[in-house]
Amino acid sequence: MKLILIFLFLFSHLYAQEECPQSKNIFKSKIHPRLVRSCSACHKADDFGPGHSQKNVDEAYRMAREFVRFPDYENSKMVKLVKDKHWLEYDDSERGMSEEEIKQLLKVWYEEGEKSCLKSKTTVVTYKDQSEYQSLKNLPLRGNKVEVKLMRFDVSHLLDSKAAVFVEVEAQVFTEKGENIPKSFRFLNPRILSDKDLYVEGLHFFTDSTKLDEISFAIEDRQIQGKSFDITKKVTSFPLLSFQTPILIERNKKIDKLAVSFDKIELKDYPECTDLNSIKNKLKPALVQMQCLNCHSQKSNLAYERMPLLTDKQICSEYEMRPKQSLDLFWDFVIQGKAGHTKLSFEKVKKLKEMLK
Ligand code: HEC
Ligand code: HEC
DSSP states (O other), rough: OHHHHHHHHHHHHHHHOOOHHHHHHIIIIIIIIHHHHHHTTSSSSSSSSSSSSSSSSSHHHHHHHOOOOOOOOOGSHHHHHHHGGGGGGGTOOOOOOOOHHHHHHHHHHIIIIIIIHHHOOOOOGGGHHHHSOOOOOOOOBOOOOOOOOOEEEEEEGGGSOOOOOEEEEEEEEEETTSSSOOSEEEEEEEEEEEESEEEEEEEHHHHHHOOOEEEEOOOOOEEEEEOOTTTTTTOOOBBBBOOOOEEEEEEOOOOEEEEEEEEEEEEOOOOSSSSSHHHHIIIIIHHHHHHHHHHHTTTTTTTHSOHHHHSSHHHHHHHHHHOOOHHHHHHHHHHHGGGOOOOOOOHHHHHHHHOOO
C-alpha cells in the first residue's frame, strides 16, 4: 500500500532495528514460508496490509518484526490480529491461521532465534526504574456509566533531567469478589503529561515488589510533544498511549497497589519537518480528498487536539514524528474505525492508494 510505503520511507531511518543474524535465519527457514502461505493474499509488497508476508525475505523480516515485541510476543500485534481473524473483514473465504499456530511460530522465532540477541537490545526495566506505588483500594465499581478514578503517577525521576513527567490512567473495579471472575481491576486511557519533548515505548504496570509485568499496555511507540501544564488542575492530555483496556485479576494473592514504568523513555525533540514538498504534493491532496481536514484542521475539534493538520508544516511534523507503530494506529483509525472514528470503505482506501501512486 503506497501510503504506508511513503510513511515507512519517511521513518525507516529512525527505527532501523539492530541486526540479529540468528533471528533472521530462523525467520527465513521456519517463519517466512508459513506467513507466505497463510497471509500473502493481502500482505505482499505494496498490498492492502503491511508487507510482512512478501516474497522478499529481507523486507518481510523487517516488517514482520515490527509487529512482534520480543520477549512478550504473546501480547504482540501479530497475535492480536490473528486472534481477531481480521481478514474476514476483507474476504470471508480466507482461512488465515489459528491463534495457536501463530503463537507457536512466534515461540520458535523467539526461542531459537531472537532470544540469543535480546540482551543487547532491550532495556530491562528494574524495580528502581518505576514510579511509586499507589493504592488500588476504594476504586469505583464498573457500572452502567463508566465510573473511574484517575490515577496519576510521577515518573519524572526516570529521566536524568528536570522534566516534569506524569502518567495518567483511569482505573475501576471490574468484578468484585464472588462474581464469576474473582476480583479484578480495569485500566483505561493511559496518557502522558510532559513539559519536555519525549519518546516512549512499552508502558508497564507493576503490582507488587516480586512480580514484574502482571499486565502491560501494548503501547504504540510514541513521540510526545512537551507542553507546560498545571498539575493541580484537571487536565486532559493527549495523546492516548494505547486503546487497550487491560484487566488485572486477583488470583491467589490480594493485589492492592500499582506502579508504572516504560521499556524506554528518553528526551527527544519533536521533529522539525524535513520533507515538506512530498507532503504538500502527495499526502495533503489525499487527505483533502478523503475529507480528513474537515475535522483535523478545526481548532475547536478534538480531532485537532489529537492530530492537528491545519498548516502544511503541521501535517508534515505529525507524520514525521510518528514511528512505525503509530502509523499502524493511523490505519486502525481510518480502516477499522477505532474509537468510533470515521471509517473509510475498502473502495476509498483503494482510491487513496491510486492517488498516491
Ligand atoms: C483478506 C486479507 C488479509 C489476510 C488474508 C490477512 N490480512 Fe492482515 N491485514 C489485512 C489488512 C487490510 C490490514 C490493514 C488494515 C487493518 O489493520 O485491518 C492488515 C493488517 C495486519 C497487521 C497489522 C495491523 C496494524 O495494526 O497495522 C498484521 C500484524 C496482520 N495483518 C497480520 C496478518 C497475518 C499474520 C495474517 C495471516 C495469518 C494476515 N494478516 C492475513 C488484511 C489481511
Ligand atoms: C468527522 C470528523 C473526522 C474526520 C472526517 C476525520 N477524523 Fe480523524 N479523528 C477525529 C476525532 C474526533 C479524533 C480523536 C478521536 C479520539 O481521541 O477518540 C480523530 C483521531 C484521529 C487519529 C488518531 C490521532 C492520534 O492520536 O494518534 C488519526 C490517525 C486520524 N484521526 C486520522 C484521520 C484521517 C487519516 C482522516 C481522513 C481519512 C480522518 N482522521 C478524518 C475526527 C475525524
